[in-house]
Amino acid sequence: xxxAVEEFNAYRSKMNDKILADNNKIIKRxxxxxxxxxxxxxxxxxxxxxLGLVASTVLRCDDCVKYHLESxxxxxxxxxxxxxxxxxxxxxxxxxxxxxxxxxxxxxxTLETTQG
Amino acid sequence: xxxAVEEFNAYRSKMNDKILADNNKIIKRxxxxxxxxxxxxxxxxxxxxxLGLVASTVLRCDDCVKYHLESxxxxxxxxxxxxxxxxxxxxxxxxxxxxxxxxxxxxxxTLETTQG
Amino acid sequence: xxxAVEEFNAYRSKMNDKILADNNKIIKRxxxxxxxxxxxxxxxxxxxxxLGLVASTVLRCDDCVKYHLESxxxxxxxxxxxxxxxxxxxxxxxxxxxxxxxxxxxxxxTLETTQG
Amino acid sequence: xxxAVEEFNAYRSKMNDKILADNNKIIKRxxxxxxxxxxxxxxxxxxxxxLGLVASTVLRCDDCVKYHLESxxxxxxxxxxxxxxxxxxxxxxxxxxxxxxxxxxxxxxTLETTQG
Amino acid sequence: xxxAVEEFNAYRSKMNDKILADNNKIIKRxxxxxxxxxxxxxxxxxxxxxLGLVASTVLRCDDCVKYHLESxxxxxxxxxxxxxxxxxxxxxxxxxxxxxxxxxxxxxxTLETTQG
Amino acid sequence: xxxAVEEFNAYRSKMNDKILADNNKIIKRxxxxxxxxxxxxxxxxxxxxxLGLVASTVLRCDDCVKYHLESxxxxxxxxxxxxxxxxxxxxxxxxxxxxxxxxxxxxxxTLETTQG
Numbered sequence: 001x002x003x004a005v006e007e008f009n010a011y012r013s014k015m016n017d018k019i020l021a022d023n024n025k026i027i028k029r030x031x032x033x034x035x036x037x038x039x040x041x042x043x044x045x046x047x048x049x050x051l052g053l054v055a056s057t058v059l060r061c062d063d064c065v066k067y068h069l070e071s072x073x074x075x076x077x078x079x080x081x082x083x084x085x086x087x088x089x090x091x092x093x094x095x096x097x098x099x100x101x102x103x104x105x106x107x108x109x110t111l112e113t114t115q116g
Numbered sequence: 117x118x119x120a121v122e123e124f125n126a127y128r129s130k131m132n133d134k135i136l137a138d139n140n141k142i143i144k145r146x147x148x149x150x151x152x153x154x155x156x157x158x159x160x161x162x163x164x165x166x167l168g169l170v171a172s173t174v175l176r177c178d179d180c181v182k183y184h185l186e187s188x189x190x191x192x193x194x195x196x197x198x199x200x201x202x203x204x205x206x207x208x209x210x211x212x213x214x215x216x217x218x219x220x221x222x223x224x225x226t227l228e229t230t231q232g
Numbered sequence: 233x234x235x236a237v238e239e240f241n242a243y244r245s246k247m248n249d250k251i252l253a254d255n256n257k258i259i260k261r262x263x264x265x266x267x268x269x270x271x272x273x274x275x276x277x278x279x280x281x282x283l284g285l286v287a288s289t290v291l292r293c294d295d296c297v298k299y300h301l302e303s304x305x306x307x308x309x310x311x312x313x314x315x316x317x318x319x320x321x322x323x324x325x326x327x328x329x330x331x332x333x334x335x336x337x338x339x340x341x342t343l344e345t346t347q348g
Numbered sequence: 349x350x351x352a353v354e355e356f357n358a359y360r361s362k363m364n365d366k367i368l369a370d371n372n373k374i375i376k377r378x379x380x381x382x383x384x385x386x387x388x389x390x391x392x393x394x395x396x397x398x399l400g401l402v403a404s405t406v407l408r409c410d411d412c413v414k415y416h417l418e419s420x421x422x423x424x425x426x427x428x429x430x431x432x433x434x435x436x437x438x439x440x441x442x443x444x445x446x447x448x449x450x451x452x453x454x455x456x457x458t459l460e461t462t463q464g
Numbered sequence: 465x466x467x468a469v470e471e472f473n474a475y476r477s478k479m480n481d482k483i484l485a486d487n488n489k490i491i492k493r494x495x496x497x498x499x500x501x502x503x504x505x506x507x508x509x510x511x512x513x514x515l516g517l518v519a520s521t522v523l524r525c526d527d528c529v530k531y532h533l534e535s536x537x538x539x540x541x542x543x544x545x546x547x548x549x550x551x552x553x554x555x556x557x558x559x560x561x562x563x564x565x566x567x568x569x570x571x572x573x574t575l576e577t578t579q580g
Numbered sequence: 581x582x583x584a585v586e587e588f589n590a591y592r593s594k595m596n597d598k599i600l601a602d603n604n605k606i607i608k609r610x611x612x613x614x615x616x617x618x619x620x621x622x623x624x625x626x627x628x629x630x631l632g633l634v635a636s637t638v639l640r641c642d643d644c645v646k647y648h649l650e651s652x653x654x655x656x657x658x659x660x661x662x663x664x665x666x667x668x669x670x671x672x673x674x675x676x677x678x679x680x681x682x683x684x685x686x687x688x689x690t691l692e693t694t695q696g
Binding site for chain 5: 174206207208209210211212213
């Protein structure tokens with residue numbers, strides 16, 4: 001049975017496939033970098049995912065937030081760590097971040113409920 | 117019977133309650149400040165709500181705009197005052213504000229129709 | 233039968249008519265400028281529409297992107313030209329632009345399928 | 349003897365004159381709207397200047413902040429009213445506004461010291 | 465004798481060299497993409513430089529504006545074409561773009577005076 | 581002998597003192613939160629400083645970047661960790677982040693040279 005996480009991922013995959021099939025070199029390389037940037041390096045994957053989460057949140061990109069929330073969840077980051085990251089985002093980015101915080105919180109709940 | 121104003125407020129309340137129940141100190145204090153900042157001081161409440169409205173609009177935060185529109189409506193600000201505020205937002209923030217102006221206008225109509 | 237393009241245009245027209253009927257001078261003139269700015273001048277209309285598209289995309293305004301995509305389509309710009317413009321937007325604006333790129337790509341497909 | 353206010357205004361005037369002499373119709377009309385939007389209407393000039401100030405501050409445009417601070421000063425707005433406006437900007441826009449708050453505060457001091 | 469264009473380019477080159485010498489793979493590839501994205505493709509170089517200029521201007525990045533202004537100048541774009549691009553940026557991005565327009569205008573003058 | 585770090589800190593302290601002396605309650609509490617948010621909690625101080633750095637960088641706030649760079653330096657974070665954080669910021673925020681990356685890199689060098 002479908003849920004918000006699966007719907008988001010299905011749309012994301014479908015459109016990414018179409019865009020990449022188009023063979024625009026710049027876009028393909030950016031997508032590629034996006035994968036590489038979050039692999040372990042001087043910083044571990046968990047820290048990098050929190051960096052991706054806080055940056056997405058202050059830039060108020062709901063889809064980017066969802067993407068990083070799922071990665072955080074899969075990496076085993078706790079709700080407390082995620083909430084502390086979101087609280088820093090709300091302080092730095094201001095109260096205009098709050099609507100995104102609400103949606104992020106709801107998405108995290110869905111991850112906890114559905115991703116086992 | 118439910119309408120856009122009630123739906124928005126219900127979701128907002130439900131999620132705010134969950135977030136605040138989590139006891140993240142930074143977030144709780146920001147929520148608290150958000151209430152305090154719009155009480156009367158050197159400036160009256162009406163002026164402050166217009167400040168909140170124009171700031172939310174140039175930052176293109178639809179939910180923040182809705183929130184301040186409802187407060188403006190409850191404070192008895194007129195449509196002309198609200199539209200003048202939104203026109204300044206559109207000039208300062210540019211034509212990318214226009215889609216938000218359309219949604220703001222529609223929400224104000226709903227407030228006038230449903231909030232008696 | 234209705235589609236995403238028609239729905240977008242219908243809502244846009246309906247709300248623009250209401251807003252303009254209100255006679256706020258600043259808003260009327262900004263709407264007017266918006267029409268004038270994209271007519272041929274030192275630059276031709278095609279180039280100007282691509283400028284509108286790239287600016288809307290880096291500013292992450294989905295409705296503005298849709299509007300300029302339709303104008304690009306009507307002006308006979310090719311998918312390759314539009315994608316190259318969107319790739320520059322994604323590079324300059326960063327990976328937070330990607331969710332808007334997905335929606336832009338989908339809208340272009342709808343334009344190709346439905347606008348004959 | 350020159351100070352920060354005079355230097356800012358001299359540069360602003362010199363460049364505005366050059367830009368307007370160029371006769372780009374769109375730019376001329378935007379400059380014109382910028383003057384009209386802040387004249388008295390449904391809202392008085394003081395309120396409009398505070399709207400301009402808060403919008404400029406959350407958008408983190410130092411030169412726009414300076415411009416509106418000087419107008420606020422000339423309109424007789426008090427430091428308390430200006431600071432309350434800036435505090436709302438800092439709350440809505442977040443701690444990234446703070447560097448702009450520091451420069452705004454310094455500019456207001458210069459206005460008080462030099463503009464008699 | 466040094467001028468604003470040479471100073472900007474010297475600092476830019478010096479820091480780019482240092483950053484690239486550090487061998488951070490993500491940053492190196494982004495710098496690389498930045499060069500590739502503005503070469504001729506479905507769109508010619510002139511059009512792409514105007515796209516870069518308008519995107520940089522609405523995002524209010526003075527250094528990015530300077531960089532694209534110099535490329536526009538070298539590609540033989542006229543002042544009228546550049547100003548039309550900047551007027552679209554000011555309309556889309558709003559009056560907060562004006563301070564950047566002033567600095568762009570001044571930089572174009574320096575390019576005309578010093579770059580022969 | 582004065583350097584870029586000392587100058588930045590001196591101006592910052594001087595203006596913060598003046599602003600806080602003014603007793604605007606909202607601003608005082610935001611300054612206070614800014615201190616609390618970066619103390620150890622579910623996340624350690626190092627991670628939080630990197631979160632502050634990446635958020636400041638994608639929001640293109642040079643002064644905020646400087647502030648967090650100094651804290652990172654004092655916490656013993658390595659240049660590699662800082663550069664990896666900045667590379668994620670440049671990818672997420674796009675090439676408009678690059679001018680801020682150059683200034684961040686230069687400031688880190690000054691920290692290494694002058695802060696012993």
